Amino acid sequence: MEYRILGKSDLRVSVMGYGAWGIGGAPFWETEGEASSANSIEKALSLGINFFDTAPVYGFGYSEKLLGKTLRKKRKDVIIATKCGLRWNREELKSLRKQADRESILQEIDLSLGRLETDYVDLYQVHWPDEKTPIKETIDTLLEIQKTGKIRYIGVSNYSVEMMEECLKYGQIVSLQPMYNMLERDIEQEILPYCLEHDIGIICYSSLASGVLTGKYDENTRFTDWRSKDIIGHFTDDVYVSHVKKVRDITKISKKLGKTTAQLAINWLIHRQGVTTALVGVKNPEQVEQNIRAVGWKIPDEDLNTITNILEGRRM
Numbered sequence: 001m002e003y004r005i006l007g008k009s010d011l012r013v014s015v016m017g018y019g020a021w022g023i024g025g026a027p028f029w030e031t032e033g034e035a036s037s038a039n040s041i042e043k044a045l046s047l048g049i050n051f052f053d054t055a056p057v058y059g060f061g062y063s064e065k066l067l068g069k070t071l072r073k074k075r076k077d078v079i080i081a082t083k084c085g086l087r088w089n090r091e092e093l094k095s096l097r098k099q100a101d102r103e104s105i106l107q108e109i110d111l112s113l114g115r116l117e118t119d120y121v122d123l124y125q126v127h128w129p130d131e132k133t134p135i136k137e138t139i140d141t142l143l144e145i146q147k148t149g150k151i152r153y154i155g156v157s158n159y160s161v162e163m164m165e166e167c168l169k170y171g172q173i174v175s176l177q178p179m180y181n182m183l184e185r186d187i188e189q190e191i192l193p194y195c196l197e198h199d200i201g202i203i204c205y206s207s208l209a210s211g212v213l214t215g216k217y218d219e220n221t222r223f224t225d226w227r228s229k230d231i232i233g234h235f236t237d238d239v240y241v242s243h244v245k246k247v248r249d250i251t252k253i254s255k256k257l258g259k260t261t262a263q264l265a266i267n268w269l270i271h272r273q274g275v276t277t278a279l280v281g282v283k284n285p286e287q288v289e290q291n292i293r294a295v296g297w298k299i300p301d302e303d304l305n306t307i308t309n310i311l312e313g314r315r316m
């Protein structure tokens with residue numbers, strides 16, 4: 001495993017992080033059961049992954065609980081990232097709301113610490129911008145919590161450049177967690193250069209485009225889970241169809257290199273300038289074992305050029 005320092009922190013995170021959204025299960029994903037999920041966490045740890053990302057909303061607390069229970073005895077060896085700012089009244093998707101005001105975050109941190117069975121979170125991230133709350137209030141609250149020792153570092157997720165600029169007026173954020181993968185490259189325009197310039201670590205999410213970059217789906221796939229609801233990413237429209245065509249071409253290169261499509265996609269991502277770590281979701285230990293082989297090699301330049309052409313639509 002390779003490790004990198006996250007932004008202006010002393011967190012040394014594995015280049016591939018464990019994304020614990022999928023193992024949270026309903027209302028977003030189906031899991032393969034608690035034993036399989038817990039085994040995937042243990043397998044990741046045994047193979048050198050030390051960075052685990054979760055959120056209260058993943059399974060309405062279940063992901064945090066499972067992570068806490070499974071990692072309890074290894075707490076000092078792992079870096080746990082969770083989030084705040086997405087609340088719910090009832091355990092259903094339509095009840096979710098963005099809320100990052102002082103009162104809410106002060107409640108949320110204690111709920112997360114309880115579920116994670118720990119007295120500190122290494123990286124506490126604002127999950128989504130809450131346009132109703134001034135950024136100053138959110139950052140001031142996080143700084144207040146940091147002083148108590150309940151959180152070590154502050155990060156944000158899904159923030160624009162303007163929002164990060166505002167954050168930096170009031171305090172230090174060490175990381176941004178954006179969607180970034182071979183198929184979703186919007187951040188390359190402004191966000192990634194801004195993070196590079198300000199030494200803000202980038203924690204990529206949906207590194208496999210929520211499964212599309214494994215190559216196991218095609219134009220005829222009809223998703224029945226959250227991916228059918230146009231929440232984030234592309235799974236139902238013409239963009240999705242163009243994505244699966246690109247993935248088919250990418251798979252030809254991965255086969256030539258003796259890799260899986262997922263391994264190629266993760267490897268490509270962790271070598272993009274500015275990327276600190278790529279979060280990958282898994283459902284079982286076998287997926288961890290496969291994906292970990294994305295680390296420790298480099299795509300030859302010639303294939304990298306072909307990949308660029310495929311992704312930019314110059315070769316289909």
Ligand SMILES: NC(=O)c1ccc[n+]([C@@H]2O[C@H](COP(=O)([O-])OP(=O)(O)OC[C@H]3O[C@@H](n4cnc5c(N)ncnc54)[C@H](OP(=O)(O)O)[C@@H]3O)[C@@H](O)[C@H]2O)c1
Nearest residue numbers: 019020021022157205206207208209210211279280281287
């Ligand atoms: N901050 C945010 O707003 C935000 C948003 C989204 C995600 N995230 C974070 O990013 C993490 C990763 O993103 P993601 O969950 O969207 O998914 P992803 O990493 O893009 O894709 C993961 C899914 O692909 C499938 N998969 C993984 N390895 C595989 C393999 N070797 N063979 C076949 N299938 C494989 C698994 O689903 P199946 O087995 O069910 O196919 C897995 O759940 C999340 O867990 C979360 O921590 C953050």
